[in-house]
Amino acid sequence: MRPEHLYLLRCPRTGRPLALDIVTMENDRVREGKLYDPKGKQEYPILNFVPRFVKPDNYAASFGFEWNVHIQTQHDHYSGVFLSRQRFEQETRWPQKLHGEFILEAGCGAGRFTSCAAETGATVVSFDYSAAVEANYRMNGHRENVLIVQADIYQMPFQRASFDRVFCLGVLQHTPNPEAAFRALVDSIKPGGAIVTDIYIKDWVHWLFHTKTYIRPITCQLPPSLLYRWVRRWVNFCWPLIRCLRRLGHVGQAISWRLLVADFYRLMPQANDAMLREWAYLDTFDMLSPRYDKPQAIQTFRRWYEQEGLAEIDIRIGYNGIIGKAVRPQRGQLNTDMLQKDEKTELTCAEF
Numbered sequence: 001m002r003p004e005h006l007y008l009l010r011c012p013r014t015g016r017p018l019a020l021d022i023v024t025m026e027n028d029r030v031r032e033g034k035l036y037d038p039k040g041k042q043e044y045p046i047l048n049f050v051p052r053f054v055k056p057d058n059y060a061a062s063f064g065f066e067w068n069v070h071i072q073t074q075h076d077h078y079s080g081v082f083l084s085r086q087r088f089e090q091e092t093r094w095p096q097k098l099h100g101e102f103i104l105e106a107g108c109g110a111g112r113f114t115s116c117a118a119e120t121g122a123t124v125v126s127f128d129y130s131a132a133v134e135a136n137y138r139m140n141g142h143r144e145n146v147l148i149v150q151a152d153i154y155q156m157p158f159q160r161a162s163f164d165r166v167f168c169l170g171v172l173q174h175t176p177n178p179e180a181a182f183r184a185l186v187d188s189i190k191p192g193g194a195i196v197t198d199i200y201i202k203d204w205v206h207w208l209f210h211t212k213t214y215i216r217p218i219t220c221q222l223p224p225s226l227l228y229r230w231v232r233r234w235v236n237f238c239w240p241l242i243r244c245l246r247r248l249g250h251v252g253q254a255i256s257w258r259l260l261v262a263d264f265y266r267l268m269p270q271a272n273d274a275m276l277r278e279w280a281y282l283d284t285f286d287m288l289s290p291r292y293d294k295p296q297a298i299q300t301f302r303r304w305y306e307q308e309g310l311a312e313i314d315i316r317i318g319y320n321g322i323i324g325k326a327v328r329p330q331r332g333q334l335n336t337d338m339l340q341k342d343e344k345t346e347l348t349c350a351e352f
């Protein structure tokens with residue numbers, strides 16, 4: 001982290017500002033050090049340039065593994081297919097220039113969307129529960145407007161109600177309580193700020209006829225490195241058949257996924273065979289390994305937005321299932337529940 005980003009961080013337990021002890025610096029960034037609450041006992045290490053607010057052995061370990069094996073796979077400059085940028089633009093529909101704003105990204109993985117957010121010129125605070133932050137740091141740590149931290153969506157180390165924009169793509173279904181995770185995100189937005197989140201859609205027919213439903217209870221308990229080895233072998237074994245199935249269009253794709261091979265040919269026909277296979281290793285592993293996989297019905301997702309008193313709610317079918325967008329009402333328009341929440345913690349957005 002850069003020392004000048006200290007003001008963006010708060011103790012996740014007390015909400016108080018933190019102080020910084022630097023042990024080693026490299027290229028104007030803190031490589032090793034410690035953050036601490038000067039009025040309390042809490043301390044948080046900075047390791048390999050990243051502040052760590054959570055224990056390393058948590059339920060997201062498989063994500064830490066996959067994003068550190070596939071650091072670049074889904075980054076546009078590497079894949080050459082610009083799918084991440086397209087998805088970021090289509091799903092957020094935010095302006096291309098956002099200088100002076102503060103964006104929060106929850107569950108950043110290897111940071112393919114961090115780059116897109118950073119290119120708007122906004123200050124981007126990006127976090128993940130897993131060791132994926134190390135992959136993201138390798139990809140985006142050089143950017144002056146990016147702060148990457150390892151933290152939990154349920155106990156974020158930031159000031160409440162302080163971000164102009166919050167986005168969270170591909171994450172909520174992988175948390176133990178997606179609704180509570182969503183509420184935590186809403187809490188971090190400034191009045192007048194915007195939120196974009198997505199979630200897998202719950203579809204009983206799809207659920208019933210997908211092989212993953214039956215095999216995941218076993219695979220999600222396997223050590224990530226063992227599962228990943230098996231996934232690669234399986235994808236390699238099936239690959240000639242997967243290529244033939246592409247001739248059957250949608251049907252062929254559905255069969256491939258039911259054979260437990262994540263084939264992206266229809267989404268990115270311009271990608272070469274090696275790239276498609278790399279995405280297949282990553283996404284097949286991603287389908288079988290997460291501890292939690294909790295899709296939601298579209299009505300449920302909409303209700304979460306409505307219950308938080310958000311305005312301009314727009315829920316639609318998107319890349320990952322359902323995509324939701326909304327705005328947190330300005331202070332004068334906040335409903336009673338939101339006002340009570342906001343009054344509990346002083347709103348000091350001016351500091352930002």
Ligand SMILES: C[S@@+](CC[C@H](N)C(=O)[O-])C[C@H]1O[C@@H](n2cnc3c(N)ncnc32)[C@H](O)[C@@H]1O
Nearest residue numbers: 060063107108109128129130152153169170171
């Ligand atoms: C499928 S990946 C998506 C990563 C990235 N957003 C993308 O689309 O490339 C889901 C990410 O959510 C993170 N995650 C899961 N639970 C979390 C939590 N409680 N707090 C923060 N991140 C979490 C995982 O570690 C993982 O990197």
